[in-house]
Amino acid sequence: MENLFRLSDPDDFFTRRFVWVNGPVIVGAGPAGLATAACLREQGVPFIVLERAECIASLWQKRTYDRLKLHLPKQFCQLPKMDFPHNFPEYPTRRQFIDYLESYARRFEINPNFNECVQSARYDETSGLWRVRTASGVAGNQSRSSEVEYICRWLVVATGENAERVVPDIEGLSSFSGEVIHACDYKSGERFSGKRVLVVGCGNSGMEVSLDLCNHNARPSMVVRGSVHVLPREVLGRSTFGLAVLMTKWLPLWLVDRILLILAWLVLGSLNKYGLKQPTMGPLELKNALGKTPVLDIGHYQRSDPATLQSCRGSDGSLLDMQGTQRGSSQTGGRGTLGCTRVGFTKRGLSGASMDATRIARDIGAAWKEETKQRKKTTFACHRRCISQF
Numbered sequence: 001m002e003n004l005f006r007l008s009d010p011d012d013f014f015t016r017r018f019v020w021v022n023g024p025v026i027v028g029a030g031p032a033g034l035a036t037a038a039c040l041r042e043q044g045v046p047f048i049v050l051e052r053a054e055c056i057a058s059l060w061q062k063r064t065y066d067r068l069k070l071h072l073p074k075q076f077c078q079l080p081k082m083d084f085p086h087n088f089p090e091y092p093t094r095r096q097f098i099d100y101l102e103s104y105a106r107r108f109e110i111n112p113n114f115n116e117c118v119q120s121a122r123y124d125e126t127s128g129l130w131r132v133r134t135a136s137g138v139a140g141n142q143s144r145s146s147e148v149e150y151i152c153r154w155l156v157v158a159t160g161e162n163a164e165r166v167v168p169d170i171e172g173l174s175s176f177s178g179e180v181i182h183a184c185d186y187k188s189g190e191r192f193s194g195k196r197v198l199v200v201g202c203g204n205s206g207m208e209v210s211l212d213l214c215n216h217n218a219r220p221s222m223v224v225r226g227s228v229h230v231l232p233r234e235v236l237g238r239s240t241f242g243l244a245v246l247m248t249k250w251l252p253l254w255l256v257d258r259i260l261l262i263l264a265w266l267v268l269g270s271l272n273k274y275g276l277k278q279p280t281m282g283p284l285e286l287k288n289a290l291g292k293t294p295v296l297d298i299g300h301y302q303r304s305d306p307a308t309l310q311s312c313r314g315s316d317g318s319l320l321d322m323q324g325t326q327r328g329s330s331q332t333g334g335r336g337t338l339g340c341t342r343v344g345f346t347k348r349g350l351s352g353a354s355m356d357a358t359r360i361a362r363d364i365g366a367a368w369k370e371e372t373k374q375r376k377k378t379t380f381a382c383h384r385r386c387i388s389q390f
Helices: 002-007 031-043 058-062 094-107 204-215 240-248 253-268 283-290 349-389
Strands: 017-020 024-027 048-050 116-124 129-136 147-152 154-157 196-200 219-223 230-232 295-297 340-342
Touching (some): 024 129, 024 147, 031 048, 031 094, 031 349, 048 147, 058 094, 196 204, 204 219, 230 253, 240 253, 253 283
Parallel strands (some): 154 340, 230 295
């Protein structure tokens, strides 16, 4: 209790509610946050999940287009400890994936605190605890009476790589008389039938939006800023990604890249006639180095650090990376020394988020059990001393 008062600002003590969390606080109720919570639940570790929206997986529910399907086979996208239903297709639809996540949350009894937007997260070195300040409602429209400060030993940021929309500053865009929308607001090409549409970006989202526009009789054009790899989603009925994963177990990365590019040329032919240039680095090498995903041809979110990441600071005010160490530090690892880590930022999609969640939950679980054991021993010793005084 003494640490709690030390962490509190005197002016805020009577206007903000303080909550002690006997375990980690997880920020974000998307796939990465749910996976981490499920792994902690299996170990009996208490936790709280904070979500700024009013539903789980808000990116999937509110900011994706209607025709979206998983680009990888379902076995590479399922979360830890629960497979996709057997009746789901190889590439589940957006709605099926949302249903799967909702079933996942029910199975592991994950009940996030919805409509709580994290304002800041600050580490106190004296107590070794995190102060996570939230406000209810939509960001920018909170009252002080709705503020809550969570005090915890561990902080897990699972807000996702695409949590914030990024709109480039394009000269002349403000004077453009036509409609300008971000990819996260695009739902269907139906209302663009017969219209000319310019798609900026040629990632998987940009390519699929262009295909959807064509299917609805629109006339799309695409702006491609740099070079891009385009691979077939399947080769001879086998997932290209699955083949790549299998080959990397036996072959060096450069050779796997060479094989993938040959297969792409055999299936798709040369893409130079479409004005698309290939990067000098192979698709897997480029993914590992820069996180740039090759386009899987079936027919653009830019990665961004959400505000939560940018507001995690040490007691001296220095900005921390999400391993809980000062930026510029060479220290690496699954769980930061300050008890702060992030899940789902490895640029490896859903499979990477699942691996992160499993590892981080295991580390936190082990530390939580050890600290719980030590607290019990301390409490027992104090009790004996009190008895001896009588």
